[in-house]
Amino acid sequence: MTARTTAAGSPATGSTVELVKLRKFYGSTVAVDGIDLRIAAGAYCCLLGPSGCGKTSTLRMIAGHEDISDGDLLIGDTVVNGEPPARRGTAMMFQSYALFPHLDCTDNVAFSLKMKGVAKEERRRRAREMLDLVHMSQYADRLPAQLSGGQQQRVALARALITRPGVLLLDEPLSALDPFLRIRMREELKRLHTELGITFVHVTHSQTEAMALADLVVVMNQGRIEQAGPPREVFNQPRTAFVARFIGGHNVVEDAAGRRAVRADRILLGRPASADHGTDHQLEGTVRALEYHGASVHLTLDVPGAEDFAVVLDESRFYDAPLAIGDRVTAGWKARDVHPLVA
Template identity: 55%
Template sequence: MDLSQAPSNAAAVELVSLTKNYGDGKPAVDAINLRIASGSYCCLLGPSGCGKSTTLRMIAGHESVTSGDVLLENRNITDLPAAARGTAMMFQSFALFPHMSALDNVAFSLKMKGVDTATRHQAAGQLLERVSMSHLAQRKPGELSGGQQQRVALARALITEPKVLLLDEPLSALDPFLRIQMRAELRRWQKELKLTFIHVTHSQEEAMALADTMVVMNHGTIEQMGSPHEIYNQPRSEFVARFMGGRNVLAWCGALITVRADHMQLHAMTDRVAPGSQSLTARITDIEYQGTHVLVGLQAQAAAPQATLSELTVMVPENRFMAQPFALGQQAQVAWSVDAAHHFTSASVSTV
């Protein structure tokens, strides 16, 4: 492609009509266009089979491109081998060599380039110190915890001095407590290093905690991209609203709307609903205590002619639920303000 008219403030990574077709029907990635700002943390998010990992592998050079282009700082890298791209990959399994020490794992790529032992060990040692692992430099992967292995894998990826770090589900193998700790460290490292991170995950919570920009994918296409706040509060389609969770989708007065579960209120049938609110009658089908709040599942009833039957979830603060508890099978009123309802801008239908 002709890059002569490319802007000077180029994105770190740009995908132009990027397509991957395995020849078995619908493309795994279908002509997507995406610009990722330099120095940003971007998360590719979506259900299994949506094309997010395939996209990451095409950026890395581990998957061939059927058509389209991958640009890094305005340089077309589509046909370059992985080692010549200026990217580094951090895999889900960490892929550390079990027979090597942490130091030698980090230094391995420099060894393959012919760098002498003293020089590569010095560089590897500096990176292990940066990720707080210098005291365990001589341990082998089997002698390290999951979080420690991840730090070694990160140092190994950084030793090539990449312009873009690619992370393929890097936290999925960790326990929940460590996952929260490590995502905070990833975010800190990204800011300190001023690198562009592109992180693939299926976890909505993880993406919202880490990303400057979220890219929600579905069936090989981009459903929506934007900040976590924008995507959570202004989903463009039913798919995005349902996939992100914490929202109810219902047909109301002939239109499809979505309302956050924590923006709905639950009232007894004898209560008065606040003036100006919209409400419907529903039967309680599930009650789940979550500590700070109680998740109440309901099945909407056909009491209001402007609403269709729908399954709903209302997030009730713990103190409010305990002051006025509800029971399974009980009928209740679900209410929300007009301003809390969000109308979709895309007709995309959910398949979650």
């Protein structure tokens, strides 16, 4: 495979990203194992998976911060395997933000333009535009130590965006924030993605984050892609038991028919002696744990043939016939709510 266009230049609109049999070794350890993936121009892609699954190594190869052991990486129509980060049309926002403590917000954002020789007045003007984009204009003269974590993150975003990349790479950008700020910053990332139209590639271990942000969710496990697709497809039609369990909200049931998944919020519960749900499948079990979540109640059952069998009930339905830990119950579901798994 050869390059068809030059790698120079940072387009204002999104670029496609394509991984072809991409592999990464650290000594004898295989971190990324021959993955194929195409991210459309302007997409919001989340690489999702547990620690050690290969998602950060994949992101760093796209950025040019890790060498590719084998395979090809294309940005736009260009193979960029050997290109330095500055020539890829990408920008990366690091998990630690990596702001310069001795520079104010304006100079932090303008730093990459300074390195490119852009005149001071021009680079500071463009930095102020970026700070305005992320709603940080009023803090332009402050040092990073004078900002909250969420404000530092906005400055780091502005610094990444000032180069006008075709692809913005985000390495677990919300992990250091408290739950309230995480929700606010998800809204900000979605807004920026919509307004700018560039391609976002976002690494996270949070299923909620991936579902809320992405139009392409890529679930990784042990260096491979288990499943890639729109969030609703991945949630409702998991290919494997790993995806069903990792995404959450599903039970994996193993019986003579093989491995199958059923959503936790499609389960109906009743007492064993009088259970008649009008369901096609039933299991008896014992309530092991329950948690009140406001609009819903989450229960965990001990049942044969399933690990950590979960049930999510509407609050009013649960309190119509409340249960306690240790109660025997019958869990039932309809055949239409069963999804077969390939592995």
